Amino acid sequence: MSLEQKINQDIKTAMIAKDNVRLRGLRAIKAAILLAKTEKTQVEELNEEGEIKVLQKLAKQRKESGDIYRNQNRDDLYQIEIEELQVIEEYLPKQLDKSAIEEVVKSIIAAVGATSVKDMGKVMGAANQQLAGKADGKTISEVVKSFLI
Known part of the structure; x- marks a missing residue:
């Protein structure tokens, strides 16, 4: 099962469970994958390595945004970024220490x-x-x- 198919399945599950936090993170992943697939530079099908790069980019964006929000004392926005980051990290390979x-x-x-x-x-x-x-x-x-x- 490709990552995109797994994300679509998990979106359905999150909708049924009314898990808005997880749903928001999953929709961000799905949007990023769709964007990567439609880019003009992407000639062949998005492979597993490309999907991981997309997820890493999303995780990095969330970390950086979270740091900015924390420095500006915007704990409400910081919390949203961290919640989405946790969902994204579930689909990334285990990071080395x-x-x-x-x-x-x-x-x-x-x-x-x-x-x-x-x-x-x-x-x-x-x-x-x-x-x-x-x-x-x-x-x-x-x-x-x-x-x-």
Whole structure:
């Protein structure tokens, strides 16, 4: 079952259960998937990797918006963003913890032979490829910087 089909099924379930919080998050996911499918740059069918990228983008947007709302003391809007983020994260692959990311980055640095910040691009390219869907770019970047500085 594709992610889109699962989302449609879960929307029906949330409507029957009158779970407005979950329904709002699911509709956001569905809209983003439909938008990604109709983009002109998307020639072939949206595959599982593309769906994960769409979900990661949504999660990142919710986190950033939530941070802005919290800094502006808008707890009502912050709560909405966090609720939607929780629904989106249910459909993302399990994220690695920081120690697991550090282990992967250490092995990549050793394999690439990176010694300074100048080599960060090589390490980030390999790390993003190896950790795709398992960790966000910001966390990977922070870990790589901590090892190369």
